[in-house]
Amino acid sequence: MSKPDKPVINQERLVEEWKATLPETLEASDQARIWADESNPQALRVHITTAGHTGYTFDFMVTYVDSREVKVELVDVEQGQTHIDEHSDIVQGLINDYVRHIHECAQALKKVTHA
Template sequence: MSEELQLDQNTLVNAWQQELPVYLKPGDSAQVQADLADPKGLRVHINAAGRQFYSFDFYCSYLDQRELQVNLVDVERDGVTVDEDHDVIQEMTAHYVRNIHECGQALQRYTNP
C-alpha cells in the first residue's frame, strides 16, 4: 500500500518546467502548469519542433509517490485540432508520453523524499 502523496504543487511545477526540456528533442518546447482543480495534477503543453506546427496537451496526475498517469488531452496543428488516430500523431504522442514518464522518474526526489 502506498503512502499518501504530499507535495508542494508550485515547487513541482517549477521542477518540471526546468527538467522536462532535457527529455525533449532539440527545438521542442514545453510549458508546465499546475492543474488548479487537482493538487496532484499538472498540465503539460508541448510544441513540437518543425514546420508542422503540432502542439500536444497532456494531463498528468500523480497516483502515488512513484506513479504518474499521463493522458493526452488534445493535439493541434497550427492552432486547429487534428485527428489523434493518425499514425504520425500516435508515434509523436507515444514519444512525448515516454519523455514525460522519464522526467517524472527523474523528479522522484520531489514526490518520494
C-alpha cells in the same frame, strides 16, 4: 491497505521542478510549458509544441498516482489552430514519444517527490 503516498512537495514547487527537468528529456528543439492544474493538486498540465514545420501542439494532463508514478492523459492535439484527429500513425508516434518523455521526467524527479 495503506494509503498511496502522494508527492511530498507542494504543487507550485512541483511545477518548477518539472519546468527545469522536462526540457532535458525532450528533443532540444521541442518547447514545453508546464502549469498547475487548478482543479487537482496532484495534477499538472503539459503543453508541448513540436519542432519543425508541422505545427503540432499536444496538451497532456499528468496526475501523480503516488510519489513515483504518473498517469498521463492526452487532452488535445492541434496542428496550427486546428484540432486534428490524433489517430494518424505520425501523431500516435509523437504522442507515444511525449508520454515516454513525461514518464522519464517523473522518474528523474523521484528524488524530490519521494521522501
